[in-house]
Amino acid sequence: MRLHSITLTDYKGITESTVEFGPGVTVVEGPNEIGKSSIHQAITQLREDKASSRKASVKDTQPVGSDVGPQVELHLSTGGYEVRYSKRWLKQPFTELRILAPVPEQLSGDEAHERFLSLLDETVDVDLLDALDVAQGRSLAQASLAEIKALHGALNASGEVPADHDAFLDRVEGEYLKFFTAKGKETGELKKLAEELPAAEERHRTLDERSRDMDALVERHARAADRLETVRDQLTAAVTEREEAEEAAKAVSGLKAELDRAAEAAESAKREEERAAEAHDRRSRLIAETTFADAAVKEAAASRETVIQTERDQDAAFARAQQDLDARQAELETARTEAKAASASLAHARARREVSELRRRLASIREQEGRVADARATIGSITVTAKDVDHLGGLVTEVRIAEKAKTAAAAHIIARRLGDTDVRIDGTALSDDTDAEFAVVKDTSIVIDSVVDITVRPGQSPAELDRAVDRARSELDAELERLGVDSLDHARERAEVRTNAEALLAEANSTLRALIGDDDRDRLDAALSRAEQLIVEAGEPAGSDVGSETEEVAEADEVDATTIDELEARVDTTTAAVDSAQDAVDKARAALERTRTDRDEARVASVRAQAQHEQAMTTWTNLSARLAADRDAHSDEALKDAHADAREQTQKREGEVETARARYEAADPETLEMRLQNALQLLDSKQQEQETGRQEVDRLSALIDDRAAEGIYDRLKAAEETLDSQRSRLARLRRQAEAIRLLRETVLAHKEEAQRQYVAPFKEQIERLGRVIFGQGLSVEISEDLEIVSRTLDGRTVSFESLSGGTKEQLALIGRLAVATLVDESSGAPVILDDAFGFADEKRLSALNVILGNVGRNAQVILLTCQPDRFARLGGARTVSLG
Numbered sequence: 001m002r003l004h005s006i007t008l009t010d011y012k013g014i015t016e017s018t019v020e021f022g023p024g025v026t027v028v029e030g031p032n033e034i035g036k037s038s039i040h041q042a043i044t045q046l047r048e049d050k051a052s053s054r055k056a057s058v059k060d061t062q063p064v065g066s067d068v069g070p071q072v073e074l075h076l077s078t079g080g081y082e083v084r085y086s087k088r089w090l091k092q093p094f095t096e097l098r099i100l101a102p103v104p105e106q107l108s109g110d111e112a113h114e115r116f117l118s119l120l121d122e123t124v125d126v127d128l129l130d131a132l133d134v135a136q137g138r139s140l141a142q143a144s145l146a147e148i149k150a151l152h153g154a155l156n157a158s159g160e161v162p163a164d165h166d167a168f169l170d171r172v173e174g175e176y177l178k179f180f181t182a183k184g185k186e187t188g189e190l191k192k193l194a195e196e197l198p199a200a201e202e203r204h205r206t207l208d209e210r211s212r213d214m215d216a217l218v219e220r221h222a223r224a225a226d227r228l229e230t231v232r233d234q235l236t237a238a239v240t241e242r243e244e245a246e247e248a249a250k251a252v253s254g255l256k257a258e259l260d261r262a263a264e265a266a267e268s269a270k271r272e273e274e275r276a277a278e279a280h281d282r283r284s285r286l287i288a289e290t291t292f293a294d295a296a297v298k299e300a301a302a303s304r305e306t307v308i309q310t311e312r313d314q315d316a317a318f319a320r321a322q323q324d325l326d327a328r329q330a331e332l333e334t335a336r337t338e339a340k341a342a343s344a345s346l347a348h349a350r351a352r353r354e355v356s357e358l359r360r361r362l363a364s365i366r367e368q369e370g371r372v373a374d375a376r377a378t379i380g381s382i383t384v385t386a387k388d389v390d391h392l393g394g395l396v397t398e399v400r401i402a403e404k405a406k407t408a409a410a411a412h413i414i415a416r417r418l419g420d421t422d423v424r425i426d427g428t429a430l431s432d433d434t435d436a437e438f439a440v441v442k443d444t445s446i447v448i449d450s451v452v453d454i455t456v457r458p459g460q461s462p463a464e465l466d467r468a469v470d471r472a473r474s475e476l477d478a479e480l481e482r483l484g485v486d487s488l489d490h491a492r493e494r495a496e497v498r499t500n501a502e503a504l505l506a507e508a509n510s511t512l513r514a515l516i517g518d519d520d521r522d523r524l525d526a527a528l529s530r531a532e533q534l535i536v537e538a539g540e541p542a543g544s545d546v547g548s549e550t551e552e553v554a555e556a557d558e559v560d561a562t563t564i565d566e567l568e569a570r571v572d573t574t575t576a577a578v579d580s581a582q583d584a585v586d587k588a589r590a591a592l593e594r595t596r597t598d599r600d601e602a603r604v605a606s607v608r609a610q611a612q613h614e615q616a617m618t619t620w621t622n623l624s625a626r627l628a629a630d631r632d633a634h635s636d637e638a639l640k641d642a643h644a645d646a647r648e649q650t651q652k653r654e655g656e657v658e659t660a661r662a663r664y665e666a667a668d669p670e671t672l673e674m675r676l677q678n679a680l681q682l683l684d685s686k687q688q689e690q691e692t693g694r695q696e697v698d699r700l701s702a703l704i705d706d707r708a709a710e711g712i713y714d715r716l717k718a719a720e721e722t723l724d725s726q727r728s729r730l731a732r733l734r735r736q737a738e739a740i741r742l743l744r745e746t747v748l749a750h751k752e753e754a755q756r757q758y759v760a761p762f763k764e765q766i767e768r769l770g771r772v773i774f775g776q777g778l779s780v781e782i783s784e785d786l787e788i789v790s791r792t793l794d795g796r797t798v799s800f801e802s803l804s805g806g807t808k809e810q811l812a813l814i815g816r817l818a819v820a821t822l823v824d825e826s827s828g829a830p831v832i833l834d835d836a837f838g839f840a841d842e843k844r845l846s847a848l849n850v851i852l853g854n855v856g857r858n859a860q861v862i863l864l865t866c867q868p869d870r871f872a873r874l875g876g877a878r879t880v881s882l883g
Contacts, residue, residue: 001076001077001078001079001120001123001124001129001829001830002021002076002077002860003021003043003074003075003076003830003860003862004020004021005018005019005020005021005075006018006019006039006042006072006073006074006075007019007073008038008039008070008072009070009071009072009073010062010066010068010069010070010071011042011061011063011070011071011072012038012061012063012070013038013063014038017882019039019880019882021830021860021862021878022860022877022878024856024857024860024861024876024877024878025852025853025855025856025860025862025863025874025878026860026862026863026879026880027863027865027868027871027874027877027878027879027880028863028864028865028882029865029866029867029880029881030866030882031411031412031866032411032866034882036834036835036864036865036866036882037135037835038061039864040133040135040834040864042061042072042074043072043074043832045057045058045072046072046074046085046087047116047117047120049087049089050095050113051087051088051089051093051094051095051109051113052093053089058070058090059090061089062089062090067091069088069089069090069092069093070088070089070090071086071088071089072087072088073086074086078119078120078123078124079123080101080123081101081119081123082101083097083098083099083100083116083119084096084097084098084100085098085112085116094108095108095109095110095112095113096108096112097112097113124829125823125829128819128823128828128829131819132816132819132820132829132830132831132832133832134816134831134833141812142787142788142811142812142815168747169744169747172740172743172744172747173744176740176741176744178740179733179736179737179740180737180741186737190733190734190737193729193730194730196726197723197726197727200719200722200723200726201723203719203722204716204720204722204723207719208716208719210712210716211712211716214704214712217700217703218704220700221701221704224693224696224697225697227689227693228690228693228694231686231689231690231693234686234689235686235690238679238682238683238686239683241675241679241683242676242679242680242683244679245675245676245678246676248672248675248676249672251667252664252667252669252672255660255663255664255667255669256664256669258660258663258664259657259661259663259664261660262656262657262660263657263660265653265656265657266653266654266656266657269646269649269650269652269653269654270653270654272646272649272650273643273646273647273649273650275646276639276642276643276646276647277646277647279634279639279642279643280640283630283634283636283639286623286626286627286630287627289623290620290624293619293620293623294620296616296619296620297613297616297617299616300609300612300613300616301613303609303612304609304612304613306609307605307606307609308606308609310605310606311603311606313602314595314598314599314602314603315602317595317598318592318598318599320595321588321591321592321594321595324591324592325585325588325591327588328581328585328588329588331584331585332578332581332582332584332585334581335574335577335578335581336578336581338574338577339571339575339577339578341574342567342570342571342574342575343571343574345567345570346568346570348535349563349564350564351531351532352535353564355528355531355532355535358527358531359528361515362524362525362528364511364515365512365524368508368511368515369508369512371504371505371507371508372505372508372512374504375501375502375504376501376505378497378501379498379501379502379505382498382501383483383484384483384484384491384494384495384498385495385498386495388479388483388491388495389488389495391479392476392479392480392483392488392491393488395472395475395476395479396476396488398472398475398476399469399472399473399476402469402471402472405468405839406469407439411440411456411458412437412438413437413439413446413456414435414436414437415430415436415438415446416430416434416435416436417431421448421450421451422448423446423447423449424446424447425438425444425445425447426444426445427445440456440457443455443456443457443458444456444458468805759782759784759786761822762786763780765818765821766782766811766814766815766818767779767780769814769817769818769851769854769855770814772847772851773814773847773848773851774791774793777792777793777794777795778791778793779791779792780811781797787800788800788811788812788815791803791807804839806840806844809836809837809840810839810840810844810848813836813848816831817831817852817855817861820855820858820859821855821859828860830861830862831855831859831862832862832864833861833862833863833864834864835865835866836863836865837870840870845870845873846873849871849872849874849875850873852871852877853874853875853876856874856877857876
């Protein structure tokens with residue numbers, strides 16, 4: 001559909017006006033109340049209201065004070081038709097439709113009205129007409145695009161809209177909810193069977209286990225009866241074996257008694273031999289020990305004399321070392337006294353210098369602390385920050401923008417003085433030959449001296465613009481009151497004072513940190529006190545610090561320059577002397593300790609030698625007395641003969657033992673004993689086995705009788721049948737559930753993919769046009785209803801409703817322009833924008849001009865505006881001026 005021209009006659013304030021529309025972008029411009037919005041209203045009224053209508057909206061189009069009928073004629077092409085359609089309302093109403101092509105045709109009255117509507121239904125989507133028609137004040141709202149069939153056809157190449165599957169999906173969803181919850185968990189009969197199956201399986205498993213236990217009990221009873229019969233036979237054989245072993249054991253016990261008697265006699269002879277041997281050996285050892293003790297007495301006497309002489313030599317050496325150490329210690333004390341005096345003098349000089357430096361440093365610190373306190377007081381008294389100023393500046397800018405937007409929408413007075421008579425507009429005198437422009441946002445007075453006084457009253461401005469001005473001013477006043485300032489300049493002055501104080505505070509704190517360094521403020525005062533105390537303790541009068549700081553600094557500098565170096569050199573010299581004396585003392589003390597050790601060792605050796613000599617004499621005396629006494633009782637030869645006789649007797653008794661052992665071992669007593677013990681154990685174990693086997697057979701018989709009374713096998717068969725039935729029903733339901741789940745997932749996936757492909761061209765076109773304004777980082781999210789849900793810019797996503805008014809207006813209009821470019825030209829409709837882009841700044845207006853110029857190459861765009869400068873950069877546009 002393309003509009004070629006429109007003629008308005010006696011329509012509101014328009015007596016007669018014709019506007020020609022170009023095929024691309026047409027800008028219809030003129031001041032407020034010139035009739036731009038009337039063109040927009042007339043196009044809509046021509047289509048919707050019959051000539052006979054007397055609605056209030058139709059009556060409002062009649063010129064005030066004129067008894068005429070408003071009339072509109074529209075020349076357009078739609079589909080393959082070119083028509084001229086005209087109507088007049090209220091006075092002598094008529095409706096005429098002239099079809100110029102493809103076949104000429106003329107109609108009138110309601111027939112013409114109905115024929116025109118049928119042509120529109122045949123050739124253009126009426127919903128598309130409404131969506132691309134933006135009346136004044138509706139630019140922030142998104143168009144309703146969900147029902148536009150022409151757009152559906154453009155977005156879906158197959159002509160099938162994804163929403164056509166909703167009825168089928170509802171049926172699938174209903175079947176799915178019979179088996180699963182919305183979260184995918186089992187429900188209904190499927191859940192009930194799934195919950196009952198484990199109990200049935202447990203009952204079957206329990207009965208099956210009890211059945212298998214019954215079979216096992218029967219088998220165990222048979223095996224236990226067989227084992228009991230076998231044990232009874234083994235018990236009879238064990239009794240016979242025990243009796244035979246007991247008879248053999250009695251026969252060997254006599255041989256064992258004979259062997260024991262022979263062994264006892266041999267043991268007695270062995271003990272006699274050992275006593276004789278021990279007496280002989282003891283006599284030999286005593287003789288050897290006596291001889292050795294005599295030699296030890298002689299050796300100890302010689303060693304004692306040598307050690308006594310060594311002790312005398314060491315005593316003399318120790319006395320000499322003690323005298324040398326005393327001399328060296330006296331020298332050390334003298335050197336220490338001199339070093340202590342030098343160190344005290346150096347410490348006193350350094351303390352005086354430290355006092356001067358600390359006083360200088362603390363004076364600077366106190367000065368900076370005063371600056372910090374003053375700066376903090378200033379900062380504490382001023383709450384306005386640079387951030388507050390920026391925020392306040394933004395609010396002032398918002399007020400200016402809102403006022404400019406209101407001013408831009410208001411009527412303007414452009415005046416030039418032509419003669420000498422004074423002309424004043426709102427108290428402002430006009431200058432010669434210069435145009436002056438005034439926006440009528442309130443009652444405006446025009447005074448021509450001695451001629452006329454005119455008051456121009458503004459019309460009703462858009463409520464949204466008034467609210468925007470009020471809201472911006474309210475926010476600005478609230479922020480001024482919060483900050484306690486009168487204006488932005490006042491706030492900026494206060495913030496500058498605070499900023500200067502903050503800079504001063506930062507500088508003073510930085511200087512303080514540099515002055516204090518790694519030290520602590522309190523420790524510096526303490527260090528000064530200690531240094532002053534050190535001077536007092538060194539002997540300087542307590543009142544010596546009452547002099548001026550200048551004198552103290554000069555005196556400290558003099559000490560630094562002349563005294564400290566000399567004192568440090570003296571300290572070094574005396575310290576070296578102390579170290580040298582200390583080294584000599586250490587060496588003398590080490591020598592003394594060595595001689596002391598040698599002397600002590602000599603004394604110990606002397607005592608030890610004397611003790612060894614005395615011990616050796618005592619040992620020799622005792623051994624000689626013992627040997628003489630033993631020989632008086634038994635001679636050496638008698639002890640030797642007694643030992644030989646005892647050894648001969650022992651050999652005889654050992655021969656008798658070997659003979660008795662040979663007879664005993666020949667009877668194999670160990671084997672006989674083992675056979676007897678085994679026979680006894682075997683008899684005992686078989687008796688226990690017989691009793692245990694009998695008890696086991698009785699117990700198993702009782703268990704079998706109890707289980708047989710329960711009817712285990714019949715109950716197991718019934719449980720198997722129930723379990724098989726439940727498993728079969730559950731498997732059938734699960735197959736049905738999985739089938740409906742798969743069908744649902746497949747349909748949803750198909751719907752999601754179809755919806756993505758369906759929305760993708762519209763989304764891509766919006767992003768292609770939008771990136772001209774917002775940049776390459778733009779992306780949008782589109783709903784199923786083809787509405788913009790959110791905008792993402794450089795990774796930051798904001799919902800459409802949370803965007804600023806300007807951004808919402810621009811995105812809403814870009815959405816309409818995207819529709820105009822997507823819909824086929826033969827079934828498209830013109831985009832009509834009445835006073836749009838009122839929220840766009842200069843940069844975005846320039847970008848919107850580029851977008852409109854691009855859209856105008858493929859679609860018809862009609863712009864109605866009172867500010868033609870908004871579209872000064874729109875390439876290829878046709879401009880029509882009214883008035």
